Amino acid sequence: MNLVFGIALTHVRARARQTLVAVAGVATGVGFSIMMAALLQGSQQDFIRQLVNAMPHITVSDERRKPTPQPSETFFDSAEIHGLTPQARRRGIKNPLATMASLEGWVPGAVAPSVKVQAILRYASRDVGASIVGIEPRRESSVSDLPKQMRQGTLAALYRATNAIILGDRLAEKIGARVGSNITVQTSEGVRVNAQVVGLFHSGVRSVDEGTAYTLVKTGQILAQQTGLVNEIRLRLGDALAAPETAARIERETGYKSVAWQEASEDLLNAFVVRNIIMYTVVGAILLVASFGTYNIISTITHEKARDIAIMKSLGVTERRVRAIFVIEAGFIGFAGALIGFALGYGLCAALGMITIKNPFTDVTRLPIAYSPVHYAMAAAVAIISSLAAGYLPARKAARLHPVDIIRGAT
């Protein structure tokens, strides 16, 4: 066996108990880091899943990101135009049926049209502003979870009455309406429609529950005073993560503003970045603390072995090899700690995964745990690198020991 390796192994064996404590320190660090990472990422994935399920993956609206360029701007490199009144465009996506048909042709997922109108709901002399979304109930289930979010009534009930409306539960509470109530819907253009509440939904997102109501597309078009109007196409994709690319392509092809869910909930995703930074900091700190244990034991060993180091150096073992001995010992502690930490981390994750949480609105859920090899690799890498660093410092000091100082001191 290699000299350096043999000596390192002998030291570790001779200090079995101390080594075990250091290994346990690293293992605990690695185990808990894995658990933390799994829990945090699990809850994050769970949250995103809910978010992604609750809303369409891509919303194509009849807006444009930039004003249409003036003809002179396309002809000349630079043109300055003063005093133009912006052209008032006719609302709605042009030729919605053709647009939808073309989207359905290539987008991997479902497409549903809708009409969005701002209106005031009035009931028992209470007025509340809300977005009225005209939908096609049959298509709706393929792009959103609205059917599952119904607290009272069903989507199909929209067909049952003329001007049927489904309210967010908080919205209904605000105006004091219940299922069966007849409310008045009035737009800023002065259109007034009487509608019957046929259902209530609860999405869990407060702003939606407080300010959204669903009707049939036709009712929406009446409110907007425009037959055949579709001003929003919503899509749900097979792969939610592909939404930004698909949205960009739709925007390129149709010219309409297409917003992927990632863009729509940018602030939330940014919050996750902050959360991840916090997570990695805490995980790093745990492992750093564990590496102090490694530093401690390697320091102790080098201290105890000062005489042996002097002997080895006097016999002609080079500084580099003396250093290697202790770095290998530290590496061993890091490696063994990582391996045991894997088992510990997996066990903790499995145990946490069995904990159930009761939520008054949803079914009983388990703690969301994400099992990812990345967590294991990351924890092991940090543990081993910090162990090596922790071993290197005392090893370097030990290797620099002057043999004569020790030999002279011993006599």
Next chain:
Amino acid sequence: MPLIEARAVTRILPGIVPTTLVHDIDLAVRPNEFLAITGPSGSGKSSLLYLLGLLDLPTSGEVLIRGRATANMPEEERARTRLETLGFVFQFHFLLPEFTVLENVMLPMRALGSLSNDAMRERASALLSSLGLAEHMAKRPDQLSGGQRQRVAVARSLANDPPVILADEPTGSLDSKASEQVFGILRDLVDVYGKTVVAVTHDLALAARMDRRVELRDGTIVADERIRTDASPAG
């Protein structure tokens, strides 16, 4: 050519009050001589031995090994020169406690790394057997007596078959019987195996049985006398 040569070697320990260990030493160790370095304690005998053995570096002056200057050698090369040319025996055995006797003797061979594992094992056991330690090879150093340990240390110093053995009070911590045994081995190394031995001792009776005696006082050589002129062919 002398095996080891010191030229105007001075070693000063730095500190608040710098201590001069040896001062302006000129000394040539010739092949196949048994050289005693004597002197009262604190006279710099051991310091001189460490300087000759490249364990310590002179503050000024130069130590040459087989005519090669060593002051500016890189650490790796100095370690190699030491492994190939010099063997050390200290007052205390300085064996590594976690390793068996055999492994301790193999250590310098492993550090040099020019032999195969089997060859190292064979050579180490041959050395130990020749020093009468055949049955102790698998033991650990703390299971041996003082004399036995010192003989293991001698075996270890011979591991890479160096031409020079440097010994620092090799019999200093032994009783008279063990001491006699170890001295006999060193004597044989010179007379039978043609090695060169430089031994630091404060025991004048022992020094008298070597070939040449260098006496130090306050870090300088005060006497350099030949005791047995017949043993060494060199002048």
